[in-house]
Amino acid sequence: MNIDLHTLLPLAIAIPLGMGFILPLLGKKLTRLADTLATLATALLVCLSVLLLIGLHQAGKPQVYWFGGWSVTASGTVFGINLVLDGLSALMLVVVAVVSFAATLFSTRYMDRYTARGKYYSLFMLMITGMNGCILTGDMFNLYVFLEIAAVSSYALVAFGCERDELEASFKYLILGCVASTFVLLGVALLYAQYGALNMAQLGQRMSMVAPGRGSILALLLMLSGLGVKAALVPFHAWLPDAHPSAPAPISAMLSGVLIKAIGVYAIIRIVFNVYGFNDQLGMALMVLGTLSMVVGVVMALNQWDFKRLLAYHSISQIGYVILAIGLGTPLGILAGLFHLANHAIFKSLLFLSAGAVDYRTGTRQLEEMGGLAQRMPSTARSSMIASMSIAGVPPFNGFFSKLLIIIACVQAGRWGFALWAVIVSILTLASFMKVQKYAFYGQLKAKWAQVKDVPLIMRCSMALLALLCIAMSLLLIPGLKAVVLDSARDALVQGVDGYRTAVSALLGAGS
Amino acid sequence: MVYTLCLLLFMIGLYGVLTQKNLIKIIIGLGIMEYAVNMLLIMIGYRHDGIVPILEAGMDVKKFMATAVDPLPQAMVLTAIVINVAVLALSIAVAMRLYQKYGTYDITEIRRLRG
Numbered sequence: 301m302n303i304d305l306h307t308l309l310p311l312a313i314a315i316p317l318g319m320g321f322i323l324p325l326l327g328k329k330l331t332r333l334a335d336t337l338a339t340l341a342t343a344l345l346v347c348l349s350v351l352l353l354i355g356l357h358q359a360g361k362p363q364v365y366w367f368g369g370w371s372v373t374a375s376g377t378v379f380g381i382n383l384v385l386d387g388l389s390a391l392m393l394v395v396v397a398v399v400s401f402a403a404t405l406f407s408t409r410y411m412d413r414y415t416a417r418g419k420y421y422s423l424f425m426l427m428i429t430g431m432n433g434c435i436l437t438g439d440m441f442n443l444y445v446f447l448e449i450a451a452v453s454s455y456a457l458v459a460f461g462c463e464r465d466e467l468e469a470s471f472k473y474l475i476l477g478c479v480a481s482t483f484v485l486l487g488v489a490l491l492y493a494q495y496g497a498l499n500m501a502q503l504g505q506r507m508s509m510v511a512p513g514r515g516s517i518l519a520l521l522l523m524l525s526g527l528g529v530k531a532a533l534v535p536f537h538a539w540l541p542d543a544h545p546s547a548p549a550p551i552s553a554m555l556s557g558v559l560i561k562a563i564g565v566y567a568i569i570r571i572v573f574n575v576y577g578f579n580d581q582l583g584m585a586l587m588v589l590g591t592l593s594m595v596v597g598v599v600m601a602l603n604q605w606d607f608k609r610l611l612a613y614h615s616i617s618q619i620g621y622v623i624l625a626i627g628l629g630t631p632l633g634i635l636a637g638l639f640h641l642a643n644h645a646i647f648k649s650l651l652f653l654s655a656g657a658v659d660y661r662t663g664t665r666q667l668e669e670m671g672g673l674a675q676r677m678p679s680t681a682r683s684s685m686i687a688s689m690s691i692a693g694v695p696p697f698n699g700f701f702s703k704l705l706i707i708i709a710c711v712q713a714g715r716w717g718f719a720l721w722a723v724i725v726s727i728l729t730l731a732s733f734m735k736v737q738k739y740a741f742y743g744q745l746k747a748k749w750a751q752v753k754d755v756p757l758i759m760r761c762s763m764a765l766l767a768l769l770c771i772a773m774s775l776l777l778i779p780g781l782k783a784v785v786l787d788s789a790r791d792a793l794v795q796g797v798d799g800y801r802t803a804v805s806a807l808l809g810a811g812s
Numbered sequence: 813m814v815y816t817l818c819l820l821l822f823m824i825g826l827y828g829v830l831t832q833k834n835l836i837k838i839i840i841g842l843g844i845m846e847y848a849v850n851m852l853l854i855m856i857g858y859r860h861d862g863i864v865p866i867l868e869a870g871m872d873v874k875k876f877m878a879t880a881v882d883p884l885p886q887a888m889v890l891t892a893i894v895i896n897v898a899v900l901a902l903s904i905a906v907a908m909r910l911y912q913k914y915g916t917y918d919i920t921e922i923r924r925l926r927g
Binding site (some may be wrong): 402432441445448450455456459462463464465467468469471472474475478479481482485486487492498542546672 | 813822826829835838839842845846849852853856884885889891892898899901903906907909910913914921922924925
């Protein structure tokens with residue numbers, strides 16, 4: 301079957317963008333229509349991203365889509381903005397699409413407690429547009445624009461309930477996020493000033509021809525700081541423990557599951573590997589940041605009694621794992637990091653959705669007030685248990701395999717200290733989630749929860765879908781599937797600056 | 813020299829964001845930072861005694877390329893201004909709602925989330 305990637309590729313941005321503009325027109329009376337349209341749009345995105353993944357595997361090489369027909373001149377100057385679909389983009393697209401679909405299914409009933417459903421879906425779709433654009437784009441300034449689209453939508457979504465806590469969290473997130481984006485823009489401006497190029501492939505080519513000057517190092521530091529805030533790396537994580545609990549549950553799932561990855565981690569690794577070129581100092585910086593995030597995240601999480609705040613701290617910790625693995629720079633390390641990225645998206649969004657389900661029925665997020673809910677909410681408890689075992693790294697769930705790969709990659713690279721920290725953090729994560737499961741779902745059923753029912757069917761379905769994926773994603777390590785999904789993603793990074801440049805255009809050869 | 817002044821303005825804006833207690837002053841500090849980055853971007857494209865980057869009929873292309881001011885940073889700045897306006901509008905809306913809920917613009921008192 302021949303898949304025409306060039307028509308399908310811009311649809312990944314056009315569909316959510318179009319939906320984002322149509323949906324706020326559906327006012328109070330047409331909320332069911334808004335639900336249906338949003339669900340259809342995200343389902344369409346899932347199909348589209350899977351098609352793109354299969355099409356990419358068939359084509360065998362990265363696909364580039366140039367906007368408006370502007371392209372590379374014969375002398376090697378880039379004139380247009382392009383979308384690049386390589387293994388890493390395809391993997392991220394699928395992850396974003398699947399989590400968005402599950403979150404949309406969940407929102408159709410969860411958002412009954414809020415008003416302005418059309419505007420909610422509009423912001424949601426714009427956030428997906430921003431993320432898809434960020435993942436696909438091949439141009440630095442375009443990356444900034446899509447990053448801002450996603451970020452501004454998420455600031456508004458965190459404040460959606462307009463209660464005191466949510467507004468405070470949103471303001472904090474907004475200020476930190478804006479300062480971060482300004483840093484990123486400053487970094488892009490400095491790079492442009494020094495090298496005269498905005499296209500990532502051309503920038504990589506021009507940078508590889510000279511030794512890194514002070515301008516490019518300053519630009520890298522600025523961008524790492526800015527994107528580090530977006531990715532919630534320690535010490536840039538201060539907004540996350542407030543923002544993620546305050547958002548409505550499906551938005552928390554999206555924020556924690558995909559947003560910090562698509563605009564934070566993905567942008568960092570794309571810039572580090574395909575524009576600057578990976579070297580040992582950068583790798584060490586990433587590994588230290590990653591380890592710091594892992595340890596601080598889990599230690600702060602041990603103290604928490606608010607279910608979603610605890611999950612937010614664990615997000616920081618798991619992102620630390622991903623950055624640590626990618627900072628190793630070895631192919632196995634990169635593979636492990638990307639696998640953990642995809643896995644974390646699935647099980648963390650499932651955890652936030654189950655926390656939302658509990659909140660929907662009991663009205664509380666405090667673990668001490670819950671108890672024995674598994675007897676009244678069996679489906680939610682099962683999904684939550686699967687997700688907890690995934691994040692804690694219990695076989696046969698996906699978290700176990702990705703964490704094992706990370707630790708093996710650390711050991712193989714000779715980084716015994718980092719491997720030890722990874723193991724310690726894993727044990728502490730297990731302890732933390734045993735606490736969560738005990739207090740929330742198992743133990744004595746408190747009298748006031750004797751009448752709670754389980755959440756509506758569609759919310760249970762979306763959680764069950766993610767739980768099934770938690771189990772099914774372990775199968776991604778089977779050689780056949782691994783080659784299609786994970787290996788091509790890893791190769792997109794391992795190929796470095798030169799591979800990326802030739803993938804984008806043969807005209808960008810040496811010179812110019 | 814001009815770049816140093818732009819970066820100094822950026823630092824002033826950052827100082828405002830970091831030290832001010834009033835929500836509105838923080839937003840203004842953010843605005844100052846954004847202005848500084850926009851000015852830096854435009855300054856990057858500047859060429860001494862440059863002409864407007866509009867190619868009119870009958871102009872020599874090579875001479876045009878040699879003397880025109882770089883239009884790409886100007887395009888970037890336009891986009892950045894639009895983004896900043898959106899963020900400014902959102903931040904002021906959130907600040908107004910915060911005032912309704914807490915009765916104050918002082919961030920030392922808007923600190924319910926902790927730990």
